[in-house]
Amino acid sequence: MKKEIKRGGLWIGACAVTFASMLLLVIQPVQGSKVKVTSNKVLTTKVSKRNVEPTGKAGLYTKPSALKGDKLVLSRKTMKKMDHSENANHYLRAYRVAKTNQNQVYYKVVSFDGKHRGWVYGGQKTNRFSGGLHAVKTYRELALTAEEKTATYQFTNPGTRHVTWRAPYGTTYKPTKVVKSMAPYANDTLTVKSVVEREKGDEIYYYIASQEHPGINGWIQGKAVEPAFDTSSNQPGSTLPEQSASGQKPTAPTSTPSPDTSSPEKPGGTLNYSGTFSSTDAKVYKNAFSQETDQSVISKVQKSYKEQVIKGISEPFNYDQNMSLVEIATKLGHGKRFTAEGGRNYAVIVNPTGSSLVTLIPYSQIKWINAKAAVSGLDSGILGMLINDELKAQIQSAANLYYKVNYLGSLVIMSPMSDSTVKRLLGDGKQLSINVEQFFEELPITVKFDIGVKIDRDDNGITAVNVDLKLDPESLKVPDPENPAKCQLNVDVKQLGLGTFPSIAAQAAIRVFYPIRYPYYNKIDQSMSPDKIKRVLGNGQTIQVNQSGIKANLTMAVDVSQENGVSKNVTVKVVATKLTE
Secondary structure, three states, X not given: OOOOOOOOOOOOOOOEOOOOOEOOEOOOOOOOOOOOEEEEEEOOXXXXXXXXXXXXXXXXXXXXXXXXXXXXXXXXXXXXHHHHOOOHHHOEEEEEXXXXXXXXXXXXXXXXXXXXXXXXXXXXXXXXXXXXXXXXOOEEEEOOOHHHHHOOEEEOOOOOOOOXXXXXXXXXXXXXXXXXXXXXXXXXXXXXXXXXXXXXXXXXXXXXXXXXXXXXXXXXXXXXXXXXXXXXOOOOOOOOHHHOHHHHOOOOOOOOOOOOOOOOOOOOOOOOOOEEEOHHHOEEEOOOOOEOOOHHHHHHHHHHHHHHOOOOOOOOEEEOOOOOHHHHHHHOOOOOEEEOOOOOEEEEEEOOOOOOOEEEEEHHHOOEEOOEEEEEOOOOHHHHHHOOHHHHHHXXXXXXXXXXXXXXXXOOEEXXXXXXXXXXXXXXXXXXXXXHHHOOOOOOOEEEEEEEEEEEEEOOEEEEEEEEEEEOHXXXXXXXXXXXXXXEEEEEOHHHOOOHHXXXXXXXXXXXXXXXXXXXXXXXXXXXXXHHHHHHOOOOOEEEEEEOOXXXXXXXXXXXXXXXXXXXXXXXXXXXXXXXX
């Protein structure tokens, strides 16, 4: 579910003091003794449209902070930590809006757990959140696979710890439980109707329906249910819900990039693997660390693995570097669960680069790991200066989604796996590329993220896997044109009504500011079409600036002159007008 991107009111962090200094962003009006609240209303819009996060640019107060007598509830530093927190209780719900006689807007908010309540500066418009708040989607819908739509499930450990909710816990203000315990419904047959992933914490929640007790239907954490395995059939076991395709391969919205068809899971030329595999080659373990020594047990487990998991594969199975690690793992049933003769459940671990290609381990000895990916580095460099929090969230979501589609789509990480295998499968040391033009039209470049995989483990194996997608600052550089066009910038500040010296200072500040906001200025190649030149230089756009020395609307008009179909000269006229009070 993508967010609407609004560029007209983009706030930019840039700096300039008079002629050559950087401009300091002013996001909160100066207090005045004559400030009065002219309206104070209850917000009546849909509750999901009033879920917000703090930006850290304004604190939380007992009353609108422009008024006298306000008291600080939470500092800007604390609000910034809440914005970056993975704790879903740090979301806020806005429920009142107040406006002052100086066109200042404040929102009254409460944290999802109800512990913090107060007023936050919200900009100058009552129909959108800005200043100290930004709108947020607390979850995103994922697509169910065909298997998940038809499979039946059961509770993993029915009790009071994981119960059904009216809404996924952590996605709304004070959600309510459907029932207080699942224990009375331990033997119910369940189906999954919908699945979502929380934005904070990346928890998967399923909407489950009970055939026996429809009154318990609701949202439950993904780890609280598992596929119900029919031991009388020879059908392959299902992957766990938490690690299923729907939990890792959400349907990409139209604004996100398509998966890289070059198969980024394939390792480079320094890693060689090839061979043949038959079901009798699978290693059988009696626990997480010790191999089974009873040959009769080994034969029975291998036979069940062949009949229930890889019955559609001809043996021997041949593999080499022409197949990605993920493809090999998927074909041989990595993450699948099956029941051997005697009723004991086993899980399949595939390690294409290890000494044992397939290991069959008792299911009870396995800990299933949900690898988490997070984007870092967006607060620095060109993007850090140019994009607001909403656009930043869009790029973060795209990077996360693109990574999951390319690297996590078919994977199940389990505690007995080796660090080297997990890192190879998750692309450690590789780069992920995202074209940001679809989010930020003025910057048609491809930014790159370095993939770093961190693995935590204890005596029982892997306990957590975290992936850092760190922005490569070198990828932010706008390339120099091979055949540069001549660019000219004209600044008109007459409508601001300033004196002579303030007008000169305002013109100088805008000349510093404009190339930062539109970095393709002076980077135009003559081969660029006039339409693209106008787009990357902001033709027809109006942006607001409220900064030291200048408070204005800036409107850009771009003119391109061509000779024999080649763009030779580019003129940008920036007209500054007064902000509407």
